[in-house]
Amino acid sequence: MSERINIGKALPELYKAIAGLDKMSTEAAAAAGLAEGFTHLLRLRASQLNQCAFCVKLHTSDALASGESIDRVSVLPAWRETEYFSDKERASLELMEAVTFISDGQVPDAVYERASARLSKEEIAAVEWLAVVINAWNRIAISSRYPVGP
Template sequence: MNTRFDYYKACPEATETMLKLEEFIKGSGLDTTLYELIKLRASQINGCSYCIDSHTSDLKKIGETDQRLYLLPVWREVPFYTEKECAVLALTEAVSLISEAGVPDDVYDQVMKHFDEREFMVLIMAINTINSWNRIGISTRLLPKQR
């Protein structure tokens, strides 16, 4: 299997727009670990191999444990994530799978225990951005490099 084409070369202005969203989120004050957990969990849901590889690596670089990385798909079943992380992971799943049930009130209420309305919007933008990257990666068949 090969990458179909270089999306940046094909349309740099679209890629630059996506990168501006990344800059906004990084400058928003959102915790780096939380942002990377959002990216990894959404990428797992969407099945983007390149993004799963990339964000697993990024989390390892900032000190994330192997155990938490391995167990992220089953985060509800283990006591290794904080209440705040669980709220964000639930929101990530709800937004990534929005057509299934929207964002249920209990998920919204759980998130709002830890974040204000502005921060909620930053979370939504972070989730939307990684979902967009996943769709770009999958559509162009962006593949991780073997190490």
């Protein structure tokens, strides 16, 4: 891989702005009652979909450190086929995926309706903001080719 400009270091004021949004979205998720470990699973799922190795590694570690089980982390790519996630968590994961794949059909009404049936307005807003921010981080890390090694 060729070396890339680290856009966070090239324009640190923009990096700090994203970090500020990250902090605010984390606080909003906590205020909405989303468990810290689960917020890392949401971020991890978007990072898996975006193939962001740096963020996959980071949020796997963060999820485990926050008390998530290795089982839930391991089955996350196939969450629909498991019984590891509650209805609220399933609605959150589906919404996270829809926002991540927003260029493919936007956020379908059916996804939003399922989320609305299971999540409060605060939870929906928190999940969507987490999605917006992690997708930004994925794009920063991928375009800058953040190194990922053992």
